[in-house]
Amino acid sequence: MFTKSILTAAALAVALPFAANANDGQAMQAATLNVDASAFTTNELAQIAAERGDTRKAERAARIQAQKTEVPGVTNAGRDMQAAILNLDPANFTTNELAQIDAETSALAKAERIEKILDEKSGATVSTSGVKSLTVEYVHHGRDDA
Numbered sequence: 001m002f003t004k005s006i007l008t009a010a011a012l013a014v015a016l017p018f019a020a021n022a023n024d025g026q027a028m029q030a031a032t033l034n035v036d037a038s039a040f041t042t043n044e045l046a047q048i049a050a051e052r053g054d055t056r057k058a059e060r061a062a063r064i065q066a067q068k069t070e071v072p073g074v075t076n077a078g079r080d081m082q083a084a085i086l087n088l089d090p091a092n093f094t095t096n097e098l099a100q101i102d103a104e105t106s107a108l109a110k111a112e113r114i115e116k117i118l119d120e121k122s123g124a125t126v127s128t129s130g131v132k133s134l135t136v137e138y139v140h141h142g143r144d145d146a
Helices: 003-022 023-032 042-050 052-067 077-086 095-102 107-124
Strands: none
Touching: 023 042, 042 052, 052 095, 077 095, 095 107
């Protein structure tokens, strides 16, 4: 028992400094890009860093921030088109949310993403008012006698 306690304490002593510095890379990348680390995810920072030239990096950062602050009730042509392709009401989703839905690979995953987004917006109540219609097709590829 004593040996286990010592091993656990040693493991914690080694792991804690690494856990405390989990976002140092993100902070360093944000500092290099001259942006606020708390305003962007690691993925968004990578997107900004991938741009060539300071002007394009600043434009990408501004575009990401604009998508985060976009008002769902106000529509634009690009969002309208993307929503039409997904058969959704554009007034209920931001461009970023529509992109998340579109990135899902199956109809079921898209439906789950829609439900999650609407659930987050409405609190504890799940509303499907933003969905015009959704058909999930299931194709059985196997034996029924299993």
